[in-house]
Amino acid sequence: MVSVAGSGTGRGSPAVTLVQLPSGQTVHVRGVIQTPQPSVIQSPQIQTVQVATIAETDESAESEDVIDSHKRREILSRRPSYRKILNELSSDGPGVPKIEEEKSEEERTPPHIATMAVPTSIYQTSTGQYIAIAQGGTIQISNPGSDGVQGLQALTMTNSGAPPPGATIVQYAAQSADGTQQFFVPGSQVVVQDEETELAPSHMAAATGDMPTYQIRAPTTALPQGVVMAASPGSLHSPQQLAEEATRKRELRLMKNREAAKECRRRKKEYVKCLESRVAVLEVQNKKLIEELETLKDICSPKTD
DNA sequence: CGCACACGGCGTCAGGATCA
DNA sequence: TGATCCTGACGCCGTGTGCG
Numbered sequence: 001m002v003s004v005a006g007s008g009t010g011r012g013s014p015a016v017t018l019v020q021l022p023s024g025q026t027v028h029v030r031g032v033i034q035t036p037q038p039s040v041i042q043s044p045q046i047q048t049v050q051v052a053t054i055a056e057t058d059e060s061a062e063s064e065d066v067i068d069s070h071k072r073r074e075i076l077s078r079r080p081s082y083r084k085i086l087n088e089l090s091s092d093g094p095g096v097p098k099i100e101e102e103k104s105e106e107e108r109t110p111p112h113i114a115t116m117a118v119p120t121s122i123y124q125t126s127t128g129q130y131i132a133i134a135q136g137g138t139i140q141i142s143n144p145g146s147d148g149v150q151g152l153q154a155l156t157m158t159n160s161g162a163p164p165p166g167a168t169i170v171q172y173a174a175q176s177a178d179g180t181q182q183f184f185v186p187g188s189q190v191v192v193q194d195e196e197t198e199l200a201p202s203h204m205a206a207a208t209g210d211m212p213t214y215q216i217r218a219p220t221t222a223l224p225q226g227v228v229m230a231a232s233p234g235s236l237h238s239p240q241q242l243a244e245e246a247t248r249k250r251e252l253r254l255m256k257n258r259e260a261a262k263e264c265r266r267r268k269k270e271y272v273k274c275l276e277s278r279v280a281v282l283e284v285q286n287k288k289l290i291e292e293l294e295t296l297k298d299i300c301s302p303k304t305d
Numbered sequence: 306c307g308c309a310c311a312c313g314g315c316g317t318c319a320g321g322a323t324c325a
Numbered sequence: 326t327g328a329t330c331c332t333g334a335c336g337c338c339g340t341g342t343g344c345g
Contacts, residue, residue, distance in 0.1 A: 256330085258316060264332055265314080 253329095254317070257318085260331065261316070262314095268332090
């Protein structure tokens with residue numbers, strides 16, 4: 001886990017932050033991921049936010065892990081069960097593209113840019129803000145307490161232009177169990193807002209000014225070390241060797257299933273959080289619509305003495 | 306303090322879905 | 326068609342909480 005200190009002043013050109021992950025992977029954060037205070041943000045602001053994974057800076061196996069992760073996401077998105085969840089989340093968002101049943105290789109996105117259907121359009125953060133993801137990847141962060149229609153004009157963050165090779169587009173945001181804000185990105189990584197800056201490891205630069213700090217976490221655990229590939233069956237002779245081979249296979253299968261179960265539970269929790277966030281957002285929208293309806297009723301049918 | 310209960314996480318198994 | 330993956334179900338364990 002590595003803390004990302006927000007750099008730059010937040011004005012002018014977006015700041016660029018290079019972050020070294022414990023695995024040696026370098027993460028390139030362009031722009032400032034900032035949580036606006038309700039009293040500060042008065043007018044729409046445009047910021048460019050990119051969380052880019054620079055594969056070129058890592059020639060080791062970690063870069064292959066990122067590609068594998070993206071590949072796995074693509075593969076998972078073609079699975080009916082996974083597709084069903086994502087389509088459900090995007091069902092009432094007409095602007096959100098659904099995952100198609102089958103796509104030809106030419107139509108698919110290049111593997112270095114992980115793009116999949118954004119599950120849903122609106123999320124609520126721990127601070128009560130709403131994060132709306134529109135078609136094209138535009139991210140809107142709004143303050144529910146602000147005046148205006150639906151309160152959706154407080155802050156706009158957008159992925160502008162084509163991401164560089166190896167870039168990872170912020171996928172969606174949700175609220176974590178510990179109350180921190182999370183921006184989920186493909187590849188099973190999350191960008192989490194720090195609650196306290198002292199949580200930052202000593203090898204990282206301290207947070208600058210009043211800029212909130214963020215951490216990039218990899219929720220999935222790596223496979224345990226020491227996995228020995230089984231010898232080819234043809235090289236086995238004695239029953240003891242066969243038994244050892246069977247034991248190895250079983251251990252390997254159990255280990256993989258362990259990891260799969262963890263990942264499955266993590267996805268399920270993530271999905272439930274998304275649903276809960278959506279419920280909260282829809283309740284607020286419903287309340288606003290009811291109020292708007294009452295207002296229109298009053299306008300259309302003024303009291304007569 | 307001890308006990309019962311609820312809750313969440315984990316490991317494992319089984320079976321369906323998918324891939325090569 | 327076998328291998329692999331995903332996920333529901335089950336049991337176990339640790340932790341928190343309320344109660345006597």
